[in-house]
Amino acid sequence: MSSAKTERLVNLTMALLATQRYMRKSEIFRKVAGYSGSEETKERMFERDKDDLRALGIEIEVASHDPLFEDEPGYRIRPDTYRMPTADFSLEELGILTTALGLWLDSGLEDLAVSAARRFRSFGEISDVDLFASPNTSEFSEAGLLEITKALAHRSRIDFDYKKPDAASSQGRSVYPLGLSAWKGSWYLVGEDLDRDDIRVFKLSRITSKIEVTKKRDMYQIPEDFSVRDYLVMHAKEELRITALVMKGRAHSIRSKAITIEALADSDLSQDWEKVTYSAENLESALREALWYSDSLIVQSPEDVRRAVIDSLMHVVANHG
């Protein structure tokens, strides 16, 4: 292994990171250790070094139209893009982040995750966090996740063979990936199918070839308001959204699926009650839950659920009179 190239790449990174102004190529060749040989050799070296650093995720800024440089491009690495943002992560938060990244061990994204976790650990000595959660790590080992993650990150086109459930054989697809969803152990890619000119959903386990990621970047944009939920049939299921007053510290199984829990604004009830919104599968199960917890939960809306609860309670009284 030639260490000369490694050394040169480190020196180049440090020099571009240190410079306030853009550095011209000639300046780089003169100042940065490791560039030698004919002009042509140096050019070739630099082009490859630049590509290597970019492939590793280091952003090199180019300014080619700066009048000061008479159109000879200049280069630099901005410290704020190179360095981890100082987001004031507490040691506990860093612990949660590295624990989360640990879910990718033994998956295609292991190398990415290990490197990211190591850099979080560079902020300091992180202690273990007792999260009391045990996600199923086998869900993370699906093939193709690394390629799709990279394509999403770079907005690059991907090509793969896909076998539809009712089809006899696979067909080639060219897709701009827009989003990724895990649903109870299966992964789905939502993307723009370029041949069909439409947004389609692909189940990763039905991809029958290797996924090829195009080298070109920024081939498309993902709309700011894009949501995979809009395209996945599992999320389209009609659900009832219930708003209820719930006694503090009670109705635990409602709380565990709460969407929001809010304090009540100034009222006699605010001492003991909170406003909770949650979803129920249908009217029947909403009614059943509200009756089960009728000592600590008052349905406010929708009106038909509230009405049904009151009617049912009246039935109970009549039945047991």
Added chain:
Amino acid sequence: MVEAAAARAIRLLDLVPYLVSHSGISVTSLAKEFGVGKEDMLKDLNLLFMCGLPGYTPLELIDISFDDEVVVVRDPQNLNAPRNLTESESIALRIALAALLETTPRTSPNYVKIVELTNKISSAFANQVPQGAIEFTADREKATIEAIERALNENLDIEIEYVNRAKDEITRRVVTPRYVSLGSHRSSLSGYCHSARAERSFVLSNIAAIKLVQRTQIENVISVNAEDALTVEISVTDADANFVSSNRDLLTEIGKNRYQLEVFQDEWIVRSIMSEPVGLQLVKPTTVREEVKKRAEDALHLYGR
């Protein structure tokens, strides 16, 4: 494909900030952290020694000193802070946080912490991939079953956060698992509960959180006293009532649409009767019958009736 030299350059660039916060670490630990052999780590350190800023006099070079036991960086030059996440890495992190959030009970204080951290991450790492593009829904019951299976295979116990719907309380229990029964209505875990010091069964969907812990010695079993049971008689107008189909094992038919059952928690039968009002009536005992009526009247009062 990233070339070996480039991958090594990244390792050197990341080595410096790591050393800044881990001053005095041994070469062996450092090699382990970076996933390389000790020999390679020594070569890396020797190479770092020669890197630095233009000028390359001792003033501009990265200054580290090391022997086998201790590595210290004296001057990191401009490599003092860790390298930013790449976009791929930040997507991997966001998916992992979403997964962690999914399996953390919403009632846990950690839930709020993870939500806050997720927001912090999305504002700290500028990203062209919007929040809605990544979604994670876990199969909680499946994750619970897999954790129990792992405990069984590795002779471990489980610590669970269990929601008792009848008593409306959450308890933490350590359980030595025995077996899981999968049913169409509900699946349950049977095992020795160290908190109750007795064999118990737990409905899987009521296990809010689970983790594996070292096995605890089983103490003497306290047997359930049969005298604590209460005999209840119910009458059903709708034979398809949910209560009948999901508790068939407990019910003894004593007449047309009349059943008897043994109940260990009054609270459970009261709530069950109330949540199926049209089809179910509690006939005996009178004390519990009156309790059902009182509960319904109290609830109506809450609704302003």
